[in-house]
Amino acid sequence: MPLPVRPVLREILANDIEQSTQDVIRRARARGVTASDSSLREAVYEVKAELRKAKPKPAPAAAHATKAKTEPAADQGTAAADPSPVLANVALVNTVVTVAGGVEQARKVAEAVRACGGVDPFLLHLDLVAQVRGTTS
Structure with a gap:
């Protein structure tokens, strides 16, 4: 049974979405994906687009309306994410x-x-x- 292409591509692109398409195809082949180069290339473009769209976006302003103001952390570099x-x-x-x-x-x-x-x-x-x-x- 052939490996599902998109989950493999998502896993490969998860850490670095800016990888070249050729590198992603090479890594997918190394994991056992057997789809054609053209279908893999198209799938890579689509998965990259999906991942770019799925980047977390801030909540709407209304969702922040009840947030209480706090004092800024003394060291912004080590402050935990809000x-x-x-x-x-x-x-x-x-x-x-x-x-x-x-x-x-x-x-x-x-x-x-x-x-x-x-x-x-x-x-x-x-x-x-x-x-x-x-x-x-």
């Missing part, structure tokens, strides 16, 4: 899971957003579906 943005995003995701009716349903929503090309295109599609169904958005 977990507030991560926790704010976790709270937002938890709300989505609750509204969607579970983790799997929320995962399907996230996949739909990705398939549409992002949040704004997804919202346009959502408005179209609402019009077709005769409901308001």
Whole structure:
């Protein structure tokens, strides 16, 4: 059974997304991937794009509204990373899971957003579906 290409490519690119495509293909081959060069090259470009889009983004300003001001650390170089943005995003995701009716349903929503090309295109599609169904958005 052939190795699944994308998980291998993700693993290779996880530490250094700027690796050359040829190096990634060479490393994938070393791990036993047997797909054609052209399909591997295309998959590398797609996985790199996905990884770039998936970089963590700060939570919206509204999520930070309740954050209390603290004194700056004396040594910024050794200060621990602020977990507030991560926790704010976790709270937002938890709300989505609750509204969607579970983790799997929320995962399907996230996949739909990705398939549409992002949040704004997804919202346009959502408005179209609402019009077709005769409901308001």
